[in-house]
Amino acid sequence: MRExxxxxxxxxxxxxxDFVGPHMVFSRIPGARVVLASTTGGEIRAExxxxxxxxxxLSQIDSCDIICxxxxxxxDDAILDEIFLTxxxxxxxxxxxITSVCTGSLALGAAGLLRGKRAACHWFAREFLRAFGATPxxxxxxxxxxxxxxxxxxxxxxxxxxxxxxxVGADIAQExxxxxxxxxxxxxxxxxxxxxxxxxxxxxxxxxxxxxxRRRAAVDIAAARLTELMPL
Numbered sequence: 001m002r003e004x005x006x007x008x009x010x011x012x013x014x015x016x017x018d019f020v021g022p023h024m025v026f027s028r029i030p031g032a033r034v035v036l037a038s039t040t041g042g043e044i045r046a047e048x049x050x051x052x053x054x055x056x057x058l059s060q061i062d063s064c065d066i067i068c069x070x071x072x073x074x075x076d077d078a079i080l081d082e083i084f085l086t087x088x089x090x091x092x093x094x095x096x097x098i099t100s101v102c103t104g105s106l107a108l109g110a111a112g113l114l115r116g117k118r119a120a121c122h123w124f125a126r127e128f129l130r131a132f133g134a135t136p137x138x139x140x141x142x143x144x145x146x147x148x149x150x151x152x153x154x155x156x157x158x159x160x161x162x163x164x165x166x167x168v169g170a171d172i173a174q175e176x177x178x179x180x181x182x183x184x185x186x187x188x189x190x191x192x193x194x195x196x197x198x199x200x201x202x203x204x205x206x207x208x209x210x211x212x213x214r215r216r217a218a219v220d221i222a223a224a225r226l227t228e229l230m231p232l
Contacts (some may be wrong), residue, residue, distance in 0.1 A: 003031035004065040004167055007091060009058055010038045011084060011107075013074020016046040017153050018101040022068060025160035028176045029168055037061060039083050047072045058087040063094035066163065070156070071103030076215050079110035079222040088113065097163065098147050101156035103151045106215075109134055110222040112230045117144040122152040123193050124208050125215060131223040133232070154191075157182055198231060 006026045008019045015061045019036070026034045036055050038044055042055035069088065078084050088111040092098045094136040100108050105121045107130030109115050119134045120126070120142040129136045139161055141148065150159035161182070165173035196204075 003033065004029065004096075005033050005035065005063070006068065007035045007037055007058075007061055007064040008070060009084070009088060009091070009107075010036055010044055010046075010052060010055060010067050010070065011074050011078040012044045013047050013072055013077065014044070014070050015072030015102060016048070016050045016052065016071030016151065018072060018104065018156055019068070021154065021157040022101060025164055025176055026066075029164050030172070032074035032167075035061060035064070039081070039087060041065045047074060051149060052176070056173070058084075058091070061091065063181040064091050065095060066099060067091045068216045069100040069104035069107045069153075070207045071101060071106070071125075073211065075106050076218040078107050079218055080225075084223075085111045095177060096146060097158065097166075100149045101159060102150070102152045103136070105129060106132075106147050106219065108147075108149070110219075110224050110226060114147065115230075115232075117147045119144070119147065120149040120151045120155070124167055124205070124212065128215065128219045132226060136178050154184065 023034055024131045026032055037058045038055045039058055041055050041057035043055060045052055046052055049192055063229065088107060092113050098113055102122045103125045105119045106125060108130060109129055115133035117134050118137040119129050120137045120139055121129055126136040141159045148159060150156055161173050161177055164176055193201055
């Protein structure tokens with residue numbers, strides 16, 4: 001294939017690591033052009049106060065080979081932003097792969113790009129995918145046709161290496177993995193609900209309770225709008 005164009009559509013309040021990890025992998029694919037963009041261009045403030053600047057306007061990008069939507073707390077507003085969703089639909093129509101990291105799959109869902117598809121998401125938001133006609137997938141990286149989605153935060157690196165292998169072969173993907181010394185060895189086995197100690201899972205679940213209700217309200221509105229726009 002020709003040198004791939006990879007676009008990250010960003011939004012205020014997104015999680016920087018959701019796109020920084022995959023960006024590190026994608027930017028090492030020979031010939032790849034990686035573009036960070038938003039509806040307004042310029043700069044945005046990511047979750048945690050990180051400023052991301054030099055963004056292109058999504059409307060100025062004609063097409064891409066891969067569209068990758070990151071997640072983060074700001075996705076609750078992004079799934080209600082019709083301009084953002086319209087740009088996702090437009091670029092997705094040109095893309096070889098439609099992808100996301102973490103709760104970015106909710107944005108793909110709100111844009112109508114996951115109907116009838118299996119999709120991954122952050123574990124605490126996974127069930128919200130059903131509102132958009134998707135089937136939640138518990139795998140770290142889930143593929144359904146040309147839709148490739150990944151779980152929370154660090155799964156984005158696993159996902160990006162999978163894409164790299166698809167584009168340029170397993171050897172180059174492994175070279176990239178070595179270049180960035182991606183050899184995770186966390187000090188605790190608490191990265192999934194299935195593995196975390198019960199009291200840790202309980203503490204985190206309680207902490208997510210309020211944000212989860214706000215997200216549920218946003219998902220309900222976005223799902224109703226999608227049904228009006230694209231009836232089943």
